[in-house]
Amino acid sequence: MSKKGARNLFIIGSLFFAVIFIGLTVDTMRQLDSRAPEITDEVNEGKMLWHKYDCIGCHTILGNGSYFAPDLTKTTTNKPTSYLVKFLANPREVNKRAAMPDLGITDEEAGKIVAFLDWVSKVDTNGWPPEPVLAEMIKARTGGSSIYAKYGCSACHTIRGVGGTSGPDLSKVGSRQSDPEWHKKHINDPQSVVAGSAMPPYPQISGEELNSLADYLISLK
Ligand code: HEC
Ligand code: HEC
Numbered sequence: 001m002s003k004k005g006a007r008n009l010f011i012i013g014s015l016f017f018a019v020i021f022i023g024l025t026v027d028t029m030r031q032l033d034s035r036a037p038e039i040t041d042e043v044n045e046g047k048m049l050w051h052k053y054d055c056i057g058c059h060t061i062l063g064n065g066s067y068f069a070p071d072l073t074k075t076t077t078n079k080p081t082s083y084l085v086k087f088l089a090n091p092r093e094v095n096k097r098a099a100m101p102d103l104g105i106t107d108e109e110a111g112k113i114v115a116f117l118d119w120v121s122k123v124d125t126n127g128w129p130p131e132p133v134l135a136e137m138i139k140a141r142t143g144g145s146s147i148y149a150k151y152g153c154s155a156c157h158t159i160r161g162v163g164g165t166s167g168p169d170l171s172k173v174g175s176r177q178s179d180p181e182w183h184k185k186h187i188n189d190p191q192s193v194v195a196g197s198a199m200p201p202y203p204q205i206s207g208e209e210l211n212s213l214a215d216y217l218i219s220l221k
Contacts, residue, residue: 035124046116053103055113061120063128069100070164071129076114076121078155079166084117085110086198087166094198095168147213151202159220167199174220183214 001009050056058069076084083094088110091098105113148154156167177183182193187205190197205213 037119037122039119040115042112042115043119044116046112046114046119049105049109049113050116053105053113058100060129061117062123062125070166072117072120073125073129074121076118078152080200081114081118083156083198083200084114088113091166093196095166097168098166100166147205147209148216151205156199170217170220172221174218178218180211180214180218183217184210187213 055072056065058066060067060071061073063073085107087094087098087100088103088105089107091100091102148159153170154163156164157170158165159169160171177186186193186197186199187202187210189201189203190199191201
């Protein structure tokens with residue numbers, strides 16, 4: 001190759017790759033913006049409170065933290081934010097046996113922390129964290145009741161060792177509440193039978209589904 005040819009190859013080659021490099025950089029920056037929602041003041045204050053109370057000493061978000069307590073990266077995707085606010089402000093009022101400590105968080109602070117957790121939930125994490133390995137077991141162990149799985153009751157409840165723990169364990173709920181009519185009322189409108197219940201109402205469950213869900217719950221002994 002002549003000297004001129006080599007120089008042209010160098011210049012054109014460098015330009016060519018510079019354009020590709022700049023193009024990819026612009027594309028990455030554009031995607032980064034759309035991967036996370038906007039950070040409001042409330043979200044920002046929530047993050048400060050997250051640090052102040054050292055939540056990360058027990059919980060994990062976005063891959064950082066401890067494994068003592070549930071991963072909170074996607075916690076607002078399967079629990080109403082109003083429920084989480086109540087739980088943070090007073091865990092034992094939501095679930096008598098909650099292991100989460102009462103940290104003396106005010107309702108206002110809880111609202112900010114949950115705004116932060118909701119922001120985290122909306123960050124596009126390419127499917128992180130993965131579905132818990134035990135998620136499949138929930139379907140297997142709740143055997144007859146695909147309705148229990150369908151409505152996501154296991155987000156808050158455990159049956160024989162699998163499921164969420166912020167609500168009461170239901171492994172033996174049939175011995176505590178054996179009346180199917182109580183369960184039907186409770187599912188449709190928890191506060192109608194349990195004063196101040198933090199459980200979200202499920203008015204959409206009715207007819208056959210409601211009957212078989214109630215039968216399933218009283219069978220748990
Ligand atoms: C000493 C450990 C500990 C600390 C500190 C702690 N938690 Fe928890 N938290 C738990 C445990 C354990 C649970 C599981 C439910 C239960 O048994 O109470 C839990 C449950 C939760 C839940 C319900 C999650 C779910 O999916 O069921 C939320 C939300 C939560 N914690 C948020 C926080 C926040 C926010 C902080 C900091 C302000 C915090 N926690 C500090 C131990 C802790
Ligand atoms: C967002 C969390 C959450 C979800 C989701 C949830 N629950 Fe609950 N559940 C609670 C809380 C908190 C309580 C305790 C207050 C009460 O008894 O109403 C509770 C109580 C119960 C009880 C009474 C337990 C006892 O020991 O007396 C039953 C039964 C129950 N839930 C069934 C269900 C079913 C069935 C579903 C799905 C259709 C469901 N829950 C979904 C939070 C939840």
